[in-house]
Amino acid sequence: MFxxxxxxxxxxxxxxxxxxxxxxxLVKRVVGYSKSPSTTETAKKLGVIDIAAxxxxxxxxxxxxxxxxxxxxxxxxxxxxxxxxxxxxxxxxDVGSTKCDVVEAAxxxxxxxxxxxxxxxxxxGKESAGVQNADAGLYQGRQVILTPLPQTxxxxxxxxxxxxxxxxCQVLKMTPQNHDAAFAAVSHLPHLLAYAYFSAxxxxxxxxxxxxxxxxxxxxxxxxxxxxxxxxRDILLANKAEVMAQSKRFRDMLDLLEQVMQNxxxxxxxxxxxxxxxxxxxxxxxxxxxxx
Amino acid sequence: MFxxxxxxxxxxxxxxxxxxxxxxxLVKRVVGYSKSPSTTETAKKLGVIDIAAxxxxxxxxxxxxxxxxxxxxxxxxxxxxxxxxxxxxxxxxDVGSTKCDVVEAAxxxxxxxxxxxxxxxxxxGKESAGVQNADAGLYQGRQVILTPLPQTxxxxxxxxxxxxxxxxCQVLKMTPQNHDAAFAAVSHLPHLLAYAYFSAxxxxxxxxxxxxxxxxxxxxxxxxxxxxxxxxRDILLANKAEVMAQSKRFRDMLDLLEQVMQNxxxxxxxxxxxxxxxxxxxxxxxxxxxxx
Numbered sequence: 001m002f003x004x005x006x007x008x009x010x011x012x013x014x015x016x017x018x019x020x021x022x023x024x025x026l027v028k029r030v031v032g033y034s035k036s037p038s039t040t041e042t043a044k045k046l047g048v049i050d051i052a053a054x055x056x057x058x059x060x061x062x063x064x065x066x067x068x069x070x071x072x073x074x075x076x077x078x079x080x081x082x083x084x085x086x087x088x089x090x091x092x093x094d095v096g097s098t099k100c101d102v103v104e105a106a107x108x109x110x111x112x113x114x115x116x117x118x119x120x121x122x123x124x125g126k127e128s129a130g131v132q133n134a135d136a137g138l139y140q141g142r143q144v145i146l147t148p149l150p151q152t153x154x155x156x157x158x159x160x161x162x163x164x165x166x167x168x169c170q171v172l173k174m175t176p177q178n179h180d181a182a183f184a185a186v187s188h189l190p191h192l193l194a195y196a197y198f199s200a201x202x203x204x205x206x207x208x209x210x211x212x213x214x215x216x217x218x219x220x221x222x223x224x225x226x227x228x229x230x231x232x233r234d235i236l237l238a239n240k241a242e243v244m245a246q247s248k249r250f251r252d253m254l255d256l257l258e259q260v261m262q263n264x265x266x267x268x269x270x271x272x273x274x275x276x277x278x279x280x281x282x283x284x285x286x287x288x289x290x291x292x
Numbered sequence: 293m294f295x296x297x298x299x300x301x302x303x304x305x306x307x308x309x310x311x312x313x314x315x316x317x318l319v320k321r322v323v324g325y326s327k328s329p330s331t332t333e334t335a336k337k338l339g340v341i342d343i344a345a346x347x348x349x350x351x352x353x354x355x356x357x358x359x360x361x362x363x364x365x366x367x368x369x370x371x372x373x374x375x376x377x378x379x380x381x382x383x384x385x386d387v388g389s390t391k392c393d394v395v396e397a398a399x400x401x402x403x404x405x406x407x408x409x410x411x412x413x414x415x416x417g418k419e420s421a422g423v424q425n426a427d428a429g430l431y432q433g434r435q436v437i438l439t440p441l442p443q444t445x446x447x448x449x450x451x452x453x454x455x456x457x458x459x460x461c462q463v464l465k466m467t468p469q470n471h472d473a474a475f476a477a478v479s480h481l482p483h484l485l486a487y488a489y490f491s492a493x494x495x496x497x498x499x500x501x502x503x504x505x506x507x508x509x510x511x512x513x514x515x516x517x518x519x520x521x522x523x524x525r526d527i528l529l530a531n532k533a534e535v536m537a538q539s540k541r542f543r544d545m546l547d548l549l550e551q552v553m554q555n556x557x558x559x560x561x562x563x564x565x566x567x568x569x570x571x572x573x574x575x576x577x578x579x580x581x582x583x584x
Contacts, residue, residue, distance in 0.1 A: 073558070123507040127573075143505065172505075185493050186506035190513045192549060195568040197485060200538070200545040201477050202571045212578050213435065213464075214478035215415040217519075219577050220512040221482045226572040227509075229565035233558055240553050246492070247550065251543075253492040257484060258539065261532050266365070266525055273521035276487040279494045280518040281419075285511050286504045 001025075002091075006063030007032040008056045008078055010043035012125065013095045014069030015134025018048050020167045021065075023136040033059035034131075035070075043131045060085040065163070068094040073234040076105035086113040091159050093120040097183060097231075099147045099176035101238040115153040118160040121145045121179065122169065123187075123286075127226040140168040143286050147176040170286070184242035189250060191232055192243060194225040293317075294383075298355030299324040300348045300370055302335035304417065305387045306361030307426025310340050312459045313357075315428040325351035326423075327362075335423045352377040357455070360386040365526040368397035378405040383451050385412040389475060389523075391439045391468035393530040407445040410452040413437045413471065414461065415479075415578075419518040432460040435578050439468040462578070476534035481542060483524055484535060486517040 005021055007014040010032045021027040032049030033056050034040045040052045053059040060066050060082045070078055075094065086092055096102045099119050106117045124142040126133065144164040148157045161171045174182070201207055236243055260268040297313055299306040302324040313319040324341030325348050326332045332344045345351040352358050352374045362370055367386065378384055388394045391411050398409045416434040418425065436456040440449045453463045466474070493499055528535055552560040 123505065125507075125509070142507065145505070182498070182502045182505050185496070185499075185502045186510050190489065190510060193485060193489060193546070194513060195565050196546040196549050197482065197542055198572050199564065199568045200542040202568070203545075204477070204541060206474070207477075210474045210477045211575055213415065213437070213474050214575075215417075215434065215577065217417070217516045218478050218482060220515050221486060222572055222575075223512050224509045225568045227569060229562050229569045232565055233562040236553055236561065237556060237558060240556075243553070244550065247546070249496060250489055250492040253495075254485070254488040254539070257488050258536065261528055261535070264529060264532075266529060269528065270521050270525040272491065273487050273524055276491045276494070276517045277519060277521045280490050280514050283503055283506075283514075285507065 002027045002065045004028065004063040004065070005030045006053070006059040006061075006066040007049060007069060008034075008059050008066070008082070009069035009074075010034045010039055010049060010131050010134075011069060012129045012131070012133050012135075012138070013122070014067055015043055015046075015048040015131040016124075016136065016138035017067050017069065017095070018043075019134055019136035020139055021163075024166055026163065026166060027065070031059050031063060035074075039131055043134075046131060046134070048131055048134050056081045057085055060090075063090065065091045066093070068092070068096075071231050071234040072096040072098050072102055072238050075102050076109055079106060079109040083109055083111075083113065086110060086116055088113065088116055088153070089156075090116060091156050091163070092117045093160055095120060095122055097121060097187065097235045098238040099145075099179045103147065103149065103176045114149075115151050116156060118152060118156050119147045119176065120160060120164070121147070121183070122164070125227075127223055127228075129228040129231070139164070142169050144169040144171050145179055146171060146173050147179050148173065149176075180239050181242050184239050184246045188235055188239055188243045189246040191224050191227060192236060192247065193250070194222055195232070198222045198225040294319045294357045296320065296355040296357070297322045298345070298351040298353075298358040299341060299361060300326075300351050300358070300374070301361035301366075302326040302331055302341060302423050303361060304421045304423070304425050304427075304430070305414070306359055307335055307338075307340040307423040308416075308428065308430035309359050309361065309387070310335075311426055311428035312431055313455075316458055318455065318458060319357070323351050323355060327366075331423055335426075338423060338426070340423055340426050348373045349377055352382075355382065357383045358385070360384070360388075363523050363526040364388040364390050364394055364530050367394050368401055371398060371401040375401055375403075375405065378402060378408055380405065380408055380445070381448075382408055383448050383455070384409045385452055387412060387414055389413060389479065389527045390530040391437075391471045395439065395441065395468045406441075407443050408448060410444060410448050411439045411468065412452060412456070413439070413475070414456070417519075419515055419520075421520040421523070431456070434461050436461040436463050437471055438463060438465050439471050440465065441468075472531050473534050476531050476538045480527055480531055480535045481538040483516050483519060484528060484539065485542070486514055487524070490514045490517040
């Protein structure tokens with residue numbers, strides 16, 4: 001049980017965390033700050049936060065748990081603004097989709113207090129961003145990756161594990177490097193592909209007509225192309241090398257499929273499609289809906 | 293109202309059409325044939341068809357409406373097997389996802405009876421194929437594209453329009469060429485990309501670990517990679533030129549995005565992502581759920 005949660009960035013992720021902690025009875029009071037005053041105001045009106053802070057520093061002040069939920073490229077500047085209030089014993093987490101860059105920013109900025117920072121990535125979200133879409137159930141049944149370092153305070157890592165588990169999450173630990181390699185493959189690249197694909201269709205001369213004919217397959221394939229462009233700008237740049245490496249693998253496989261098509265090799269094409277189809281049919285999303 | 297529906301190919305599409313026609317009270321009796329006797333048998337056991345025919349010809353015999361629901365590459369051979377029973381006045385349709393190749397096969401095989409064939413493509417389906425997944429509601433609220441030619445019997449085109457409309461579909465007419473160009477963009481290419489992407493992830497050394505971390509974005513993006521490989525082998529080969537042309541547009545857009553990433557051009561990247569995001573947020577699937 002925490003006395004006060006400080007949320008920096010009252011968007012979908014930060015707002016949903018505040019609602020989830022309140023719903024689980026894990027926090028007495030939520031203080032929130034967003035760069036845009038109207039967002040902070042909306043968060044207060046919606047009951048996502050109890051008190052609107054006028055600065056990130058004031059959101060940290062007096063909090064025993066702090067969640068940093070800003071686009072990953074804003075991590076360093078935000079940490080600089082609050083570093084004087086990061087006390088040992090306060091659980092300080094982020095929710096960024098990339099971890100190497102966030103960890104490096106925290107290491108640079110926090111100095112001796114680096115051990116209080118527990119890097120976290122909950123595998124949750126939706127394409128409709130903003131505090132108005134905050135949802136107490138967003139994290140329920142999802143995986144959360146923690147990427148602590150040897151210097152990270154072990155008691156705080158345990159506390160982080162307990163908090164996310166209490167929200168119904170399965171908590172895994174990985175190195176920042178392994179995290180970023182894995183999520184380049186299963187999350188960052190598909191976002192890039194979905195953005196590229198949607199634009200390629202939409203920008204062609206008959207694009208509007210074509211889009212009016214698209215069905216449920218298209219709908220699901222392109223859902224993530226509606227994701228927040230500022231968030232994804234930062235993720236794609238922060239994890240550029242790994243995303244490019246995954247894109248290369250994807251392009252090689254697309255080349256192979258097209259080569260087989262060009263050769264009218266029906267058997268070869270079917271074999272390749274069948275491998276994907278069987279693999280995808282057997283795949284299940286990682287987490288059983290466990291409640292702790 | 294029809295006396296007898298003949299279904300050639302009692303899979304997801306053919307079986308769902310039989311169930312939908314029965315449910316709408318539009319047919320007295322359904323005769324079905326599949327290449328695999330066990331499929332025909334299952335269709336009968338499940339009540340999808342009333343009578344199991346021992347050949348495609350016997351499924352056509354005595355039918356006043358016939359649906360050809362086989363992989364598109366099997367169209368020509370199937371038409372050859374039944375052409376002697378294609379009488380003027382019998383509504384003969386297919387459900388293929390490509391139309392130029394199907395129309396050409398029908399033109400070659402049917403000769404004078406070509407006018408009885410009304411090429412149709414209902415924009416419906418699911419990744420779980422087979423008669424056991426047949427569903428009377430599969431076509432409800434979906435678009436159906438008819439690609440009649442000048443020689444096609446106008447009364448039969450009207451009859452086809454009436455049947456699909458009665459199943460709750462919105463019926464559109466296009467040329468086979470326009471159809472194939474449009475569906476290369478909004479359906480065939482995304483299937484190819486989803487297959488390529490899933491295999492690229494799965495086949496890398498850490499692929500299994502990565503897949504265990506994938507979340508809801510991945511789930512939706514790759515859903516169509518579970519589609520039937522034999523069906524999609526045929527579609528991709530039949531519409532190869534248009535699919536390749538769309539793939540080129542996609543690759544150009546992916547190149548552009550990656551170039552902007554390589555240049556660390558955050559503003560340029562955000563602008564490109566925002567165009568896709570706004571376009572996709574505004575897009576809605578074509579058909580309001582109208583019932584006629």
